[in-house]
Amino acid sequence: MLNRDVREKLIAIVGENNVEDNNASLLAYSYDSTPRYQTLPDAMVAPRNKHEVSAVVKVCNEHQIPIVPRGSGTNLCAGTTPSEGGIVLIFKHMREILEIDEENLTMTVQAGVYTKDILDRAQAVGLFYPPDPGSMHISQIGGNISENSGGLRGLKYGVTRDYVLGLEIVLPNGEIIQTGGKLAKDVAGYDLTRLYVGAEGTLGVITEAILKLVPQPETKQTMLALYHDLAAAAESVSAIIANRIIPATLEFLDQATVQVVEDYAKIGLPTEAKAVLLIEQDGPPEVVARDMEKIASLCKDNQAFDVQVAQTDEEAEQLTAARRTALSALSRLKPTTILEDATVPRSKIAAMVKAIGEIAAKYELTICTFGHAGDGNLHPTCLTDARNEKEMELVEKAFAEIFEKAVDLGGTITGEHGVGMMKLPYLHLKAGEHGVEAMRRIKQALDPHEIMNPGKMFDPLTKQSKEVEK
């Protein structure tokens, strides 16, 4: 519970209606979309503008109160669990799209704007904001930026990072800085913009962003390629890229995933296939037509037993929408769904899928795998039950092995979900002890009182040294 002094200071800044600490509110902000992580915060605070954010941060910094900035809480890494109490900062009053600049192809937005609204507003003027994380209908851009969210179009278009040109940031000391700008080139000092993208709210609060837009592609086509075995699907992915074609989307679903998605969406997906690739290309019509023809032929050369091109926009939309339901569909089957995102160089997808299968068998777990084959970003998803403690131990062991395997193959423990609390124990596998140490030093330099989203990404220097002292 906040002490009365602090509580009154916060109310003086944001108004009484914007500080909530009744039980229902605390419960609502005690967890995010990650199973098995829950802690009550001391209060929810909803500042109305950057100046209020700054004032709130100053109070918290003075009193060493944890701040957890939170968008819609759709992250899957326990990135916004208030594990050390403190306040959860929400952005319901900061939902404005401030500007669309058609000459410079930028959009300036407040942190609380919904991702989907950004896509829609861009599309309305013939422009395109490519990042499309699975949760984009309800996720907020501030969260996307803090997690450097990915999505289905990463292969061709990159991730959130590639579309953030500038930020307004409230530093842990409460000072407000602007980074970057409407600039294609800017090398004035360290790249704070990219340091804050993906920093998971541990270095400050993002209040505003300048986003890069690109011209809307003229057309899009969608196809499914069906396989009797996983390796052939993986080889098709490699063959497409090796032929210098970069599709907009190149998704992989294993049979189990196709089955549950079909049960859920009922659109006639080919449940007989052991593996399915969902492939989209966008661009000028001539190029899309040529690429799709070439892709179809490469898939057949690599033992696809069928290739189905969507004949209408509706049919195409249905296929992509079905893929987007994978997580929801899987989560209907068992009480607990644990979705991971171990990522490997795309040439290693076959090896990784195979390893996941072997690890699942070893621990007798149900793990379905789907994901962004084109960028090597797989989502092995364990269907389990958090109440079964014995099984949960096995799940943890299995995922630890999956992370180790991914890193062995030149990959990473997380492609697009973030570290949060969930992968904190594994960060060293990818970043190395000295790499984690460098991150810790950056954290300490910018947030010496460790108020910003504590307990995420890595243990701070102080906690470490306390543990050494013990």
Place this chain on the structure above:
Amino acid sequence: MLNRDVREKLIAIVGENNVEDNNASLLAYSYDSTPRYQTLPDAMVAPRNKHEVSAVVKVCNEHQIPIVPRGSGTNLCAGTTPSEGGIVLIFKHMREILEIDEENLTMTVQAGVYTKDILDRAQAVGLFYPPDPGSMHISQIGGNISENSGGLRGLKYGVTRDYVLGLEIVLPNGEIIQTGGKLAKDVAGYDLTRLYVGAEGTLGVITEAILKLVPQPETKQTMLALYHDLAAAAESVSAIIANRIIPATLEFLDQATVQVVEDYAKIGLPTEAKAVLLIEQDGPPEVVARDMEKIASLCKDNQAFDVQVAQTDEEAEQLTAARRTALSALSRLKPTTILEDATVPRSKIAAMVKAIGEIAAKYELTICTFGHAGDGNLHPTCLTDARNEKEMELVEKAFAEIFEKAVDLGGTITGEHGVGMMKLPYLHLKAGEHGVEAMRRIKQALDPHEIMNPGKMFDPLTKQSKEVEK
């Protein structure tokens, strides 16, 4: 001069031949491509591999000896001047292209590889490394990465940062870390890769990089658009982008620049034009043809008095090569050429070019302007004489005003050259005092002994506090 103990330690690491401290060597590494900055180092050290780099850094960290990592010294911001003595680290033994991975579209290189060799090796297998800084024939990739070099293709393809997937870095404490990988997505911890891109060697030594390649565009076309006034050229740039066309290259040259380039290259450039746009588009033939037609028509709509499309590859190559000679051509006219790179949102190019003209007139200076119009990255270039102290004072005043104007217009003090010593006094204009302070804290956290390229980018925390104490 290095003390004997240190000198012997360094020789023990890299061998006698790889430590040079005779006068000729010291003189050779006392300056880079930036006029008016020169200081002798204490020695040149050429490690043969990362382990030697690590060992050298450890010795320097222990003895608090400055290290200036240096590629070919082509930077224009006094980024590699050994202003506080110490050792200049060169990479002549680390010039290997370690791998081209055609499945993952990556190239792994050592820091000393020439940029041009990367482009050529990629092209040989039908792939493309887009960054093309003006000095790419002699610049080294380690330097490009440390300066986040740009070039003529920034508008469509981005800059060096956008093609660095992973780094091998020797930290200031001598530990070696690996960041990133052959991965389209990776959010495991802070984005150290992008923090080190453009860090100007102030946070450690880059020894190896994994670069992203893209498919080689199928075709390319080049045109010139000629104008009787600057504003019309600038409006054409805006019109092209506003029509959702992103050319590969969109360069601007004022009359003075065209004149000296023509005097130098003698290829029949239109010296009667007050402003010239050099425009390239690449991609599939249908798209290039359509875009070029549309661009030509937009230029004419915006008062281009002539549009000339290169009829052959040789002619196109001649035009681009001529543009690339601009700096060399200008530098023949006066003893000293000071090239700047104030950058603005592209919609502000007309305003910026006009302001540069007014500032030049105010101080009675000769400033030619050319640059990357498509990304708002202008190169106002002052032709002067460093021996004329009175004029140099005016030059400094003029450039300070240019930087201020660029920032006023939403731009930056440097688009692609870096801060170095040259723009250290101006960084706060763009980054703000609190932004610079955040950078200082990061620097101090990672390099507490301030051995890495001291005197660049900003004054360190310690120097600051010493000055406050005075």
